[in-house]
Amino acid sequence: MxxxxxxxxxxxxxxxxxxxxxxxxxxxxDKLLAMVMALAGEVSVMxxxxxxxxxxxxTKGFIDxxxxxxxxxxxxxxxxxxxxxESYLSHILRIVDLDTGDMGRxxxxxxxxxxxxxx
Amino acid sequence: xxxxxxxxxxxxxxxxxxxxEFSRQEFVKSYKKHLATQVSPNTKVVYExxxxxxxxxxxxxxxxxxxxIRKAMNANNHYQTWSSLLRTxxxxxxxxxxxxxxRQLDKLISNSRSxxxxxxxxxxxxxxxxxxxxxAVDIHCQPxxxxxxxxxxxxxxxxxxxxGVYIYAMGQLGPMNDDIGASTxxxxxxxxxxxxPTRILxxxxxxxxxxxxxxxxxxxxxxxxxxxxxxILRYAHARCESMSVPIHxxxxxxxxxxxxxxxxxxxxxxxxxxxxxxxxxxxxMKECHRLLSPGxxxxxxxxxPFKDMADDFDSFLLDWDTYNNNEPFWSKSHEIDPPSAxxxxxxxxxxxxxxxxxxxxxxxxxxxxxxxxxxDFGGGGFWYLYGFQK
Ligand SMILES: C[S@@+](CC[C@H](N)C(=O)[O-])C[C@H]1O[C@@H](n2cnc3c(N)ncnc32)[C@H](O)[C@@H]1O
Numbered sequence: 001m002x003x004x005x006x007x008x009x010x011x012x013x014x015x016x017x018x019x020x021x022x023x024x025x026x027x028x029x030d031k032l033l034a035m036v037m038a039l040a041g042e043v044s045v046m047x048x049x050x051x052x053x054x055x056x057x058x059t060k061g062f063i064d065x066x067x068x069x070x071x072x073x074x075x076x077x078x079x080x081x082x083x084x085x086e087s088y089l090s091h092i093l094r095i096v097d098l099d100t101g102d103m104g105r106x107x108x109x110x111x112x113x114x115x116x117x118x119x
Numbered sequence: 120x121x122x123x124x125x126x127x128x129x130x131x132x133x134x135x136x137x138x139x140e141f142s143r144q145e146f147v148k149s150y151k152k153h154l155a156t157q158v159s160p161n162t163k164v165v166y167e168x169x170x171x172x173x174x175x176x177x178x179x180x181x182x183x184x185x186x187x188i189r190k191a192m193n194a195n196n197h198y199q200t201w202s203s204l205l206r207t208x209x210x211x212x213x214x215x216x217x218x219x220x221x222r223q224l225d226k227l228i229s230n231s232r233s234x235x236x237x238x239x240x241x242x243x244x245x246x247x248x249x250x251x252x253x254x255a256v257d258i259h260c261q262p263x264x265x266x267x268x269x270x271x272x273x274x275x276x277x278x279x280x281x282x283g284v285y286i287y288a289m290g291q292l293g294p295m296n297d298d299i300g301a302s303t304x305x306x307x308x309x310x311x312x313x314x315x316p317t318r319i320l321x322x323x324x325x326x327x328x329x330x331x332x333x334x335x336x337x338x339x340x341x342x343x344x345x346x347x348x349x350x351i352l353r354y355a356h357a358r359c360e361s362m363s364v365p366i367h368x369x370x371x372x373x374x375x376x377x378x379x380x381x382x383x384x385x386x387x388x389x390x391x392x393x394x395x396x397x398x399x400x401x402x403x404m405k406e407c408h409r410l411l412s413p414g415x416x417x418x419x420x421x422x423x424p425f426k427d428m429a430d431d432f433d434s435f436l437l438d439w440d441t442y443n444n445n446e447p448f449w450s451k452s453h454e455i456d457p458p459s460a461x462x463x464x465x466x467x468x469x470x471x472x473x474x475x476x477x478x479x480x481x482x483x484x485x486x487x488x489x490x491x492x493x494x495d496f497g498g499g500g501f502w503y504l505y506g507f508q509k
Binding site for chain 1: 126137139145146147149150152153157161164168199203204210211213221224256261263269275279442
């Protein structure tokens with residue numbers, strides 16, 4: 001789980017001074033997008049942890065929890081995880097790719113009516 | 120020192136990360152990479168196939184400049200999504216670097232005060248005013264900027280920044296985040312083979328990322344660094360000492376420093392100018408002229424100016440940080456005209472230069488996008504240098 005607990009007693013401000021741009025016509029969409037990506041990040045963190053777990057079990061047959069927390073992936077494992085995250089992100093952001101195709105056109109309802117009429 | 124090209128070099132004050140904190144930072148890196156390589160290219164497609172034709176239909180002409188393109192793109196949903204994703208990645212990046220620092224700040228501060236002694240020095244000035252261009256907004260969305268202090272002998276801004284830069288550039292600046300300095304020094308060695316500086320000054324040196332490579336390039340020179348922010352200078356001092364690189368750091372405003380006239384042969388700055396202001400740039404140029412010895416050189420390294428972009432659309436992409444990443448002087452600083460700046464500061468306009476220096480960090484080469492765009496820092500593969508000789 002996210003380690004957001006602050007044992008050092010210091011709290012750093014998490015918001016940058018300055019107005020945050022509004023991107024979508026409804027500000028709720030901006031918030032939702034940020035939440036979805038934060039969640040995507042947590043799933044990815046859990047996936048790494050699971051990967052660590054499997055690797056430790058595979059090589060040692062048993063595990064010690066502290067080893068998961070201090071596990072340092074090698075260059076090769078980091079590259080495998082990079083590849084996994086890339087395909088993971090393209091799943092999550094699939095909808096954005098469509099913007100260059102049919103979805104990008106503003107109004108396709110009349111076009112769709114034509115298709116309906118033709119079948 | 121064990122340096123591996125795929126991870127940040129662990130000097131004495133680099134924050135440690137747990138496996139989960141590391142995974143969170145790695146996610147941000149992948150997220151940024153995905154945007155730069157998979158989503159950003161579509162922005163141009165959307166512009167060419169949808170936004171530009173719609174603009175032409177409405178106005179009977181193509182957009183005049185990057186500002187008109189920006190206005191038109193702001194209304195496009197693909198661009199809104201890309202921008203919102205990029206802004207969010209920046210916020211997640213800082214947070215992923217802040218949490219580990221909060222957790223271990225006491226230890227980091229104590230490490231910073233007990234590093235070995237490499238012969239450098241640190242001089243702070245608690246009375247120095249932090250310029251308005253740093254207090255008005257938190258530059259590039261780093262909460263608290265470079266200057267905010269939350270503890271005694273604080274180094275948190277430096278610790279967050281050091282790790283943040285590594286992830287921001289997706290490792291493309293090298294294990295020591297030193298690519299801008301190393302590339303600039305390589306250019307100087309090549310273009311001015313006879314230059315043998317005895318004293319070098321690095322303006323706005325931050326954590327010393329770019330200052331360190333000058334010691335490699337010019338081992339006999341004394342290196343000085345100034346910055347306005349105390350927490351980042353304390354961090355820089357500990358970092359450089361622990362890396363056995365002696366640097367003399369002082370808390371000063373580059374617009375007005377306490378060094379003597381003609382006391383440097385080489386003055387450098389790396390991605391400093393775009394974080395200042397029109398007036399500050401003018402003052403900094405005058406200070407450089409005063410501090411240089413005859414024949415001395417000053418060079419500023421930045422991302423390339425708008426005039427070097429292929430078209431207005433690329434300029435618009437380069438300009439993303441201005442409006443979306445709290446970089447109020449980014450836009451104007453990319454319009455700086457070196458010949459006029461030379462004249463104004465008293466440099467000989469015939470001896471100023473501009474150069475696109477290839478990135479010195481070869482290992483990142485094959486993964487670069489070679490595009491100068493928001494969110495893809497170091498991806499261009501070149502640094503824009505402009506400089507003046509006295
Ligand atoms: C982007 S960072 C520089 C990074 C560093 N030069 C490098 O290459 O890694 C900009 C730095 O300039 C400092 N700065 C901004 N304005 C300044 C000024 N007028 N005088 C001195 N330092 C300044 C900031 O505090 C910040 O640390």
